[in-house]
Amino acid sequence: MKSMRMGMAAMLVALTAIGAAIKIPAIIGSVALDSFPALLAGALLGGSGGAAVASIGHLLSALLGGMPLGPLHFFIAGEMALLAFIFSALYRKGKRWQAGLLFVLGNAFAAPLPFIFLMGKAFYVAIVPSLFIGSVLNAIIAYIVIPRLASLIAPILSKAGAGQ
Numbered sequence: 001m002k003s004m005r006m007g008m009a010a011m012l013v014a015l016t017a018i019g020a021a022i023k024i025p026a027i028i029g030s031v032a033l034d035s036f037p038a039l040l041a042g043a044l045l046g047g048s049g050g051a052a053v054a055s056i057g058h059l060l061s062a063l064l065g066g067m068p069l070g071p072l073h074f075f076i077a078g079e080m081a082l083l084a085f086i087f088s089a090l091y092r093k094g095k096r097w098q099a100g101l102l103f104v105l106g107n108a109f110a111a112p113l114p115f116i117f118l119m120g121k122a123f124y125v126a127i128v129p130s131l132f133i134g135s136v137l138n139a140i141i142a143y144i145v146i147p148r149l150a151s152l153i154a155p156i157l158s159k160a161g162a163g164q
Contacts, residue, residue, distance in 0.1 A: 004156070009049050012037040016057030020064045024137070026130030028123075031137065034061040038080065039103065039142035042088030044153055054084035072118070079111045091146075100139045108132035 042050025090099035
């Protein structure tokens with residue numbers, strides 16, 4: 001069962017790389033579809049799986065984008081891991097809309113707050129609309145895909161768990 005979960009997490013990290021390659025032009029840089037695999041992992045694999053996919057996926061996405069914020073991406077990876085973990089906790093408790101809303105608001109407005117002190121208020125004001133659009137798009141994709149994947153993956157996970 002553990003190898004099955006790790007394999008699924010690895011596939012979701014790979015999906016993050018594919019999502020990172022899909023760029024939508026934005027005010028600063030571009031919006032990528034790289035967060036929804038972490039939300040899928042959180043819903044399907046739990047908080048630790050979602051956090052791992054979110055942090056590794058963000059770093060992979062940042063590498064593919066040229067690491068524009070340098071080592072600050074490690075801080076952002078931690079923020080993404082926390083958001084995915086909280087999303088998972090709420091989603092798995094049945095508070096699905098609250099989970100999505102918290103992810104969108106947390107990713108778009110709360111996560112970039114430290115950058116006010118590092119890069120100034122203008123950077124924050126410029127990046128928030130792009131992050132908001134990206135967060136909404138990633139959440140919508142996750143909410144479309146999660147129920148479909150859950151119906152396919154749940155039997156596989158239950159079989160793998162029964163075999164132990």
